[in-house]
Amino acid sequence: MSTQNTAPIAEATSPGTRIQQHRTYLMCRPEHFTVSYTINPWMEPANPTDTAKAVAQWQTLYDAYVALGHDVRLIDAIPGLPDMVYTANGGFVIDGVAYGAKFRFAERAPEGPAFMDWFRASGFDVAEPVEVNEGEGDFLLVGDTILAGTGFRSTGDSHRELGDVFGREVVSLNLVDPRFYHLDTAISVLDPVEGPGGVEKANIAYLPAAFDAPSRGILEDRYPDAIRVADEDGAVFGLNSASDGFNVLISPRATGFEAQLRERGYNPVLIDLSELLLGGGGIKCCTLELRHGQETTR
Numbered sequence: 001m002s003t004q005n006t007a008p009i010a011e012a013t014s015p016g017t018r019i020q021q022h023r024t025y026l027m028c029r030p031e032h033f034t035v036s037y038t039i040n041p042w043m044e045p046a047n048p049t050d051t052a053k054a055v056a057q058w059q060t061l062y063d064a065y066v067a068l069g070h071d072v073r074l075i076d077a078i079p080g081l082p083d084m085v086y087t088a089n090g091g092f093v094i095d096g097v098a099y100g101a102k103f104r105f106a107e108r109a110p111e112g113p114a115f116m117d118w119f120r121a122s123g124f125d126v127a128e129p130v131e132v133n134e135g136e137g138d139f140l141l142v143g144d145t146i147l148a149g150t151g152f153r154s155t156g157d158s159h160r161e162l163g164d165v166f167g168r169e170v171v172s173l174n175l176v177d178p179r180f181y182h183l184d185t186a187i188s189v190l191d192p193v194e195g196p197g198g199v200e201k202a203n204i205a206y207l208p209a210a211f212d213a214p215s216r217g218i219l220e221d222r223y224p225d226a227i228r229v230a231d232e233d234g235a236v237f238g239l240n241s242a243s244d245g246f247n248v249l250i251s252p253r254a255t256g257f258e259a260q261l262r263e264r265g266y267n268p269v270l271i272d273l274s275e276l277l278l279g280g281g282g283i284k285c286c287t288l289e290l291r292h293g294q295e296t297t298r
């Protein structure tokens with residue numbers, strides 16, 4: 001256990017030293033977005049959705065990434081697959097290898113092959129999944145380690161398969177609150193890479209209440225400097241954010257998390273995806289990182 005959380009913020013974090021890293025993302029314009037079924041507690045088909053509003057809000061996220069200098073690739077939206085906008089679930093990609101998704105629910109099952117087709121056509125090597133897993137929704141790369149969530153969607157067996165595919169350490173974490181059913185709703189990777197000279201710089205923010213006690217213990221031990229986000233910020237999907245090491249795109253409703261990020265020297269960029277939250281997704285859900293290898297790990 002660590003007491004470092006009580007250390008002076010300035011000393012622990014040195015504002016101004018954050019380094020932005022170039023990213024390549026895969027997104028899907030929500031042209032067919034609606035909520036026609038319920039596979040998470042946020043989805044209520046009786047509530048009307050506004051596809052044009054979803055597209056407009058999504059566009060602000062797309063435009064923000066481009067304005068920050070990132071590359072954004074697009075996969076075509078398929079009619080009848082309203083959740084395809086949440087590209088984070090389409091796979092998990094490191095060094096040009098894409099581990100495909102195998103969705104838990106039948107409603108999303110056709111997305112798995114659709115994303116694998118896109119990966120192949122775009123020059124990625126595809127590792128076809130045997131086990132149920134929902135891609136970067138549940139798998140997060142932090143330094144050399146993959147944090148892997150289970151409890152609602154991806155299975156523990158997929159964590160083993162993930163380790164076999166990438167040959168990296170996989171740390172399993174148990175999610176316990178149905179509102180936070182994917183790992184990317186409960187953890188945000190702020191600095192995914194290690195600093196020069198192997199200095200461990202990787203850091204995260206997380207929502208402690210989303211995990212069981214053993215998993216909380218693992219997070220406390222491994223990331224003593226992590227930002228622990230308050231329940232009210234977690235409840236508005238504040239953790240479902242995307243960081244490039246300096247800019248952190250977050251929900252404007254997560255005001256406490258926004259302040260914590262500023263104190264640590266990050267630059268919060270506020271993007272409102274309220275319409276997409278009706279499907280139980282936010283910024284990170286709409287974003288899949290494509291790690292080609294050399295050129296994206298700079």
Ligand code: ARG
Pocket residue numbers: 039040043083086088089108136137138182184185279280281282284285286
């Ligand atoms: N409606 C989608 C589902 O329940 C939302 C997915 C959100 N994606 C994510 N990466 N958390 O599967």
